[in-house]
Amino acid sequence: MLLQGDGSVGEFYSVALTKARQQADTGTKMTHIGKNTTSRIISKGISAGHGQNTYRGLVKVLPGAEGARNFTQCDSLLIGERAGAHTVPYIEVANPSASVEHEASTTKVSEEQLFFCQQRGLSREDAQSLIINGFVREVVRRLPLEFAVEADRLLAMNLEGTVG
Amino acid sequence: MAMLEVRGLRAEVNGVEILKGIDLEVNTGETHAIMGPNGSGKSTLANVLAGHPNYAVTGGSVTFEGRDLLAMAAEERARAGLFLSFQHPVEIPGVRMEHFLRAAYNEARKAAGEPELDVLKFDRLLRTKVKGVNMDPAFTKRSVNEGFSGGEKKRNEVLQMAVLTPRLRILDEIDSGLDVDALRDVAGGVNELGGPGTATLVVTHYERILNYLNPGFIHVLMGGRIVRSGGRELAQLIEQHGYEGIAPSGADAAS
């Protein structure tokens, strides 16, 4: 994405789900060129089974991109002890008025969370998809309604059989 | 000559005019309260007087003890004896209270043509000031406001006031986020430090703090203008009728 015009805004939201032995690479290139440009990247990776998710993204602020702002968040959810999550951001800033922030975290679906939901009457699979839905909510809620419904459905379908 | 004279002051932030012509006089020994609803421009007035760079003055004049305040940088205003107690004092990680206070104190001494205090002498001074405002001396070893509770931040503002001994004290919502005990302490500190030769400008949304600071003059700020001025009774009217209830009809008030 090239943010060329002054005041232009770029947003990138992604959800990637890998299971079994799948590998997924997500990411974007966000280049700030114009003045007062803003970008936001939210990437959510769910790795189940032997799945491997990689976020690889570039945020570049060119010398003339006065007042550039970027916020990037990469979160990984791991399900299963052979799952993997990789975060490889490249941040290149050549303008002193830029503000760039990158945050990433990795968590697992814990036995405690699953048990809590089960104790309240949910099945293990439902509990898991509930937790995953919560995890990706931030991205999915930005989608138009029909896509959001579709995304939820795909996530649910994809997860079938991943509960160990 | 009044200590502070504000004439037709206009100011904007990001191209939006917030203050639309303020007139105000504060004399030595007086306490004035600026009251008004949220968004009326109260905090803007306080920040403009202190020289915050985000506010552009577009008209009018301000003199402080006869000097052109608007021509002075924020730090020059501070050294000249003007103090703003911030509504939200900023946290400054890594900068220790004692270093910060000593630097500020010595800047004021230099400006007054007095010799700077060395670490030991300042430490002694600071200890008595800390005791005077009932703060835990351990705070002086911590980073400025970092991890302080709302009450501690406001006590810290009072401590800075005690160290810097300003003549004009501008208190921006000094009661916000304080419980009753903290409010009493903070207000008590402000009163104690307000000896002869000082004046106080209280900016507040609520009447509560006025019971402690007892201002002789109340000004109601709405829509960037002072729409009504009076004595303490005005604050009670606001308490009873709300800001809309006391706005003079026909005044170009709400914005």
Add this chain to the structure above:
Amino acid sequence: MTGIRTREADYLAAHEAFERNGASAGPTWLRERRRAAAAEFRRVGFPVARRGNEAWKYTDVRRIATRALGLATPFAGAVDAAPYDLPCPRVHQLVFVDGHYAPALSTEPPSEAGQRAEVLGRRGDGPVVGRLVDAVEYRLPLAEEHLGTLARPETGAFTALNTAFVHDGAYVAIPAGLAVAEPVYLLFITTGAQAAVTHPRVLLHAGRDASATVVVAHESLAPQGGGFTNAVAEVVLDPGASLRMVSIQREARDAQHVAATHAHLGRDARLAWASLDLGGGLVRRETNVTLAAPGASVDLAGLYVAGAGQHIDNHTYIDHAVPDTASDELFKGILDADGHGVFAGQVLVRPDAQRTDARQMNKNLLLAPGAQVDTQPMLEIFADDVRCTHGAAVGQLDQAALFYLKSRGLGDAAARRLLTHGFVAEVLTRISDDAVRQYADAAVLAHLDAPTP
């Protein structure tokens, strides 16, 4: 690579000459390791490729690779090391000037061969600190066991080059169970009298449950006239050992400085590391930590301040190789004028390294137009029961804080200085030894206050 002439052949010829030189001969194992390293350097050459060269993506070492530099010869003049004096007693101090041991500046200069053997050979009653060449000569087992085994030639061309010339350097061994309160000080001074290359080497071993503080400093006598320093340090922590290391680099503004540290931590061992890079024109610091047994933990902190003409690159690599290890990493950069900072921090959580706790943060202040930073915080996670976070931030001094300070009477320059110093504090507070921290703090302040050249 077109049109540039890199000097690998010169270095290899120098290595051949070095091997023929009787003084550097040493035992067979050492000669073999040198030869293997030279062969590796011959194979890979300087990492000058500008495409597909991920590890050197942001740092162009052609300035090093094309420079014709000879090995530094002993400096004939007198050196005043007083400006680099630690403000505290130290258990040992070893000083090297232009790569050569300086007995007059070092503590306990062992004069007689027998005395050296005794000093180096003693056990149990104090740390063993001496010249690497003596440790090799008197067959201290740790030298053969560890030298070149962590900093293997395959880990990088510069490390291979250092090992190809390995001869002298600092040898520090803290005997098992010994807690040394006073720091060990290893000081490497370049005089600027000759533009030359040095290959400083440090071998550091902390025995079981030993505890010590080691300060390593690279200083230049002159602000200009720098050569090329190619340093390698190997750090071995036995189970339960606790080592605090502080590394200060203030080389000449036109010097090139490459430093690789390889640390290997055993069960429940703990390394607290802090590095300060203030000098040098082109600096590349690689800090590699392997958490090789459960309970091992590392606290890695670094500061880099790059002003006019400076390029400072920090690469860190933390390998969570087994379950139940922890790392906490914080690197901060201040980039002024046309200074260029690079941070690449890799955290690897290997399969089965469950219950890893890894935190990594890189924060940068850009103070001037022309200043630049490239940062790459990387997480590679192959286990699920982990707590890993990382972050990076690039920004300016907090405007609200700046106004707060000014509203209390501080001038613009004083307010900026206080805030910049405050930015640094988060790194410096990780140095636990009070005297060393104050020394480091004074070094940073002096650097921040120095007029830009």
